Amino acid sequence: MILVGQYDSPVTRRVAVALHHYGMPFSRDARSIFADAVAIGRISPLTRVPALILDDGEVLIDSTAILDHLDEQAGDRALCPASGPLRRQILQLTALAQGTMEKAVAVIFERKFHPPAHQSAAWLSRCLGQTRAGLDELARRLVGPFACGASLSHADVMITTLIWYLRDRMDEGLSPVAHAPLISLADRCETLPAFQAAAISEFEKTPR
Amino acid sequence: MILVGQYDSPVTRRVAVALHHYGMPFSRDARSIFADAVAIGRISPLTRVPALILDDGEVLIDSTAILDHLDEQAGDRALCPASGPLRRQILQLTALAQGTMEKAVAVIFERKFHPPAHQSAAWLSRCLGQTRAGLDELARRLVGPFACGASLSHADVMITTLIWYLRDRMDEGLSPVAHAPLISLADRCETLPAFQAAAISEFEKTPR
Structure with missing residues (x-):
């Protein structure tokens, strides 16, 4: 997986923390949404971070939606229970x-x-x-x-x-x-x- | 339940549509986040809509988080499956x-x-x-x-x-x-x- 975004974005960094907590390996594309807007826009249509490129190439956007997916994969380690x-x-x-x-x-x-x-x-x-x-x-x-x-x-x-x-x-x-x-x-x-x-x-x- | 917010807010209206789709009765507080900012701020600390006041007085904020809760209550009628x-x-x-x-x-x-x-x-x-x-x-x-x-x-x-x-x-x-x-x-x-x-x-x- 590749996490797209700089960690000065609190929502990008929160996805990174969860990935590390879950022990899910990933690399990072730390280009800037301002200085490298065109390149980021090719990955994430809204030119926003975080985006998470999955191993099959699917691109997920939005920290809440990304973490919803990762939590499902994390099972018991998830930083939020599935209901309740x-x-x-x-x-x-x-x-x-x-x-x-x-x-x-x-x-x-x-x-x-x-x-x-x-x-x-x-x-x-x-x-x-x-x-x-x-x-x-x-x-x-x-x-x-x-x-x-x-x-x-x-x-x-x-x-x-x-x-x-x-x-x-x-x-x-x-x-x-x-x-x-x-x-x-x-x-x-x-x-x-x-x-x-x-x-x-x-x-x-x-x-x- | 009371839904707080005007329907010109797309995220407020989307919670209203889900409530109607689920057959969950609610009333509405349609005061404005600008004209009635102080009153809305007493309900929703960020002075943002939507907010949903539950029957026991608990106030939920953020359309995604509100719908996550309503989907759990809605069971099979939910507008999104619980996983997958x-x-x-x-x-x-x-x-x-x-x-x-x-x-x-x-x-x-x-x-x-x-x-x-x-x-x-x-x-x-x-x-x-x-x-x-x-x-x-x-x-x-x-x-x-x-x-x-x-x-x-x-x-x-x-x-x-x-x-x-x-x-x-x-x-x-x-x-x-x-x-x-x-x-x-x-x-x-x-x-x-x-x-x-x-x-x-x-x-x-x-x-x-």
Whole structure:
């Protein structure tokens, strides 16, 4: 399998963490959706990552849909049960973390594609407020020791990749005090082998 | 149950269609994420729709996660099997249609929140190109008579709500010629009882 995408994309990295956790071997196409848009568009029609090229050539898109397939292959090792209340809880917390990321991405793209004088204050304020509200709610809902209880799940992975992203890309959203439970969870997850195997390379970090 | 959101949101409407198809009774909170942002934010922390308030008060967010739960309740009537290749096919086509919608939404929000002189030509061009590429790929992948074969699935519902949205909100994306198979599928689906029961009210359409 080939995972397409850079790990500065929290949703790409969460697929990588799951692949490592499941012990599924894969290689990576780490070209950029901006610098190499044409090449990525030939693989993934929406020019989005992650995409996962299966061994028979089939291309899967969308982290949630990709993980749905991988979870089925993973059986008992899956980071989410196939049904029931714990599945609902994990999918909800994961969706909340992913939605929070999407609002942070909206802030970052507003800044990337507009000079300061052309940025919409109303849009930035709305998206920043949504990002903070998402983080507040995530912190409120954590169960412990992992996000949804005793075991690592997709919710922990999405929260951890989100926290890395916010620390690297956007100072305003994450509060060291209010969101301490999220930061602490992420710091602990980052020490696990599957996360270390999907560490972010220097070229994927924001240049300092 | 209470479904929160207006049907001009293709992802809100797709949950409504599934609820009607499954024969699950619900009422609706059709307040606006913009005009009534504070009220919606009290229900759904990211101020996003759809949200589904269950009878015990639990609030579910994110159309994919909501439908995952409803599909489990629906059993054999589910618009997606619980596992296997057809599930993968349906989730992939649905993700492609939803991703296409997200790029169209990005175009519409760029225009809504910026005066023409402040809109980013690079961002609009990128998102419009992604919208068109998504539609091209959707048209190429349709199987017939429904999107993934013999039966109605979540893919048909997402494509149909997407087509309505594009016709109402954004002229540039949808080609009557190149995307005729999508338009034809959507027109046929709109005649089905579950879609008619989730018809868009006048107040949800773009004022003419």
